[in-house]
Amino acid sequence: MAEPAARLCCLGWDFSTQQVKVVAVDAAMKVFYEDSVHFDRDLPEFGTQGGVHVHQDGLTVTSPVLMWVQALDLILEKMRASGFDFSRVLALSGAGQQHGSVYWKAGASRVLTGLSPGLPLHEQLQACFSIRDCPVWMDCSTTAQCRQLEAAVGGAQALSCLTGSRAYERFTGNQIAKIYQQNPEAYAHTERISLVSSFAASLFLGSYCPIDYGDGSGMNLLQIQDKVWAQACLGACAPHLEEKLGPPVPSCSVVISLGTSDTLFLWLQEPMPALEGHIFCSPVDPQHYMALLCFKNGSLMREKIRDESASCSWSEFSKALRSTEMGNGGNVGFYFDVKEITPEMIGRHRFSPENREVPAFPKDVEIRALIEGQFMAKRIHAEGLGYRVLPKTKILATGGASHNRDILQVLADVFGAPVYVIDTANSACVGSAYRAFHGLAAGTGVPFSEVVKLAPSPRLAATPSPGASQVYAALLPRYAQLEQRILSQPQGLLE
Structure with a gap:
């Protein structure tokens, strides 16, 4: 995937849970190179599943630090073999999976500062970590x-x-x-x-x-x-x-990433710390903050319900969303096959319009209950951190599910705001490359928005359906009440 006419560029990296990815973005904010190394597929010797080791207790989850180093070796070699001109790189920036940590052994700094360009990184750094599975x-x-x-x-x-x-x-x-x-x-x-x-x-x-x-x-x-x-x-x-x-x-409005875990980011001027969710310092504006909500049961839960209720077909899954009405006739569902972060619960719970817990839904109802429930949970907990629907509110959706227009329609309906998407599968990498350009302008006072003004504008993907606000104004309080009802049950009943 070499670029015949070499051009000045910035590299954007993403060290995520399952792979390392890179993109090259030129000064016109156009992506002209991208590549990746998938841990399970390309580095099977580390024995990971989904990029991690799940230990016997079911609670401890780690990743081999040398796997990340070797993945970088592999991807740089792929770039070199493709003819990529590294001399044209102005700067680079990257994103890493949140919360992962690496433990450098005493003496590692000397090795790090004396690296040889003629040897692979993983060979030089193999003795540099006091914890090998992080x-x-x-x-x-x-x-x-x-x-x-x-x-x-x-x-x-x-x-x-x-x-x-x-x-x-x-x-x-x-x-x-x-x-x-x-x-x-x-x-x-x-x-x-x-x-x-x-x-x-x-x-x-x-x-x-x-x-x-x-x-x-x-x-x-x-x-x-x-x-x-x-x-x-x-x-x-x-x-x-x-x-x-x-x-x-x-680090030199609303974004929803619909990936392995779903994450919701809110731009805030005044932080409102609470017992749920997180307040982070803004990575692009030192005067502001962002709120973050993370939901473990994201795409993997959607894929499970797709397989169970839509014959493993996204087309059938989407058809079910289109054939069912907003509000799902009053049927509400909670789907947490792994213990969720927000709210802290586990299990599948389905409720009839009369708030009776029922063992199953028809397949189409099940699919809409899942998607409506996922987005109602996001909105309810976002409001706890200060989110309010305003006339200028916009939602930017990224991640795998952002390519499904019917899922985005439910998102727009539940949040009561238009949903935009960007035409790239590697949004973390692209954002990192944008940050690299911003870093080049560091100290000049240039805002991030000015640096990325040439970037492709997000594309409108869905707007709220007529009547959506009335439907969810009634359904959201019910969902919140049912959530509290489940949480009040003895923990044993949630397994």
Whole structure:
């Protein structure tokens, strides 16, 4: 996929759960090169499924750090073999899966600063990590550490006001605390702790890259107002942690990513920390914040219901959405095959229009109940963080499901706002490349919006149907009440 006429460009990287991806974007904001390495398929020797190792307890989930390094070796070799002209690269930037962490062994900095261009990275770095299988965002084995952290700062709400979130099992501070408590020798031999994003940047820099405010907000360790490490949190997690993290640094409306996990981002001027969801420092505007809600049961849940109720066919799935009415005749469903983050529940629960729990729905009703339920949950919990439907509200949808117009129509109807999409499958990579161009303008005061003004405009994909606001004005409070009803049941009934 070589570019015959080499042009100046920026590279955008995405170190995600299942693969490493790269795009090249030229000065006209056009993507002209893209490639990827899929962990399970291209690096089978690491034995991952979905890019991770799920341990016997079902709670501990890790990824081999050398797999990420070797994936970078592979993708750079693919680019070189294609004739890609690296001399035309002005800058690069990247995204990394949130909450994953990397533990550099004492002495690794010397290896990192002395890397040889003639040898693969994974060969040179193979002895540089004190933890070889690193905790990732899917891990939920740190409940005890979460409770310890909240107790140390005066409770869950106090921690949320300080760091933007109550204690979450996947957040890096709690993962570090578990490693310190269970493997103190490995922790003692760790000289630096990186997030996946700063780890990837370190590979390119040949030195340790600092953690930025945006990604650092997902650790339960950063004071989001003052943008410094919270000393009480550091002390509650592990000794000498501040020196192992290094100082945080600046990262130089509504977005919904419909991928493996669904994530909802809200642009905020004033943060409203709560016990659900997260408040992060904005990665593109140092004066503002973004709220984030993450839902584990995203595309994998949609695929399961597609297979069960639509003969494994997205076409049949879409037909079911079109053939059923808004509001689904009052039928409401909750579909959480793995324990959800927001709300914290598990299981499938279906309710009739009379609020009676029923064992099954007809297939078409099941499909609409799933999609309406997913989007009603997003809206209800977004409103808890300050979201309101305004005349100028727009939703930008990315990820795999953003290509399904019928799913986007339900999104527009439930949120009461138009939905836009961008014509790229690798939105994280493209956004990273845009950030690289923004980085080139750092210090000039140029806003991010000015840098990307030549970028393709999002395309309108769906607008709210007539009558949608009335339908969901009645259904949303019912959904919220039923959610609370399920949550009030004994935990044993939710399994």
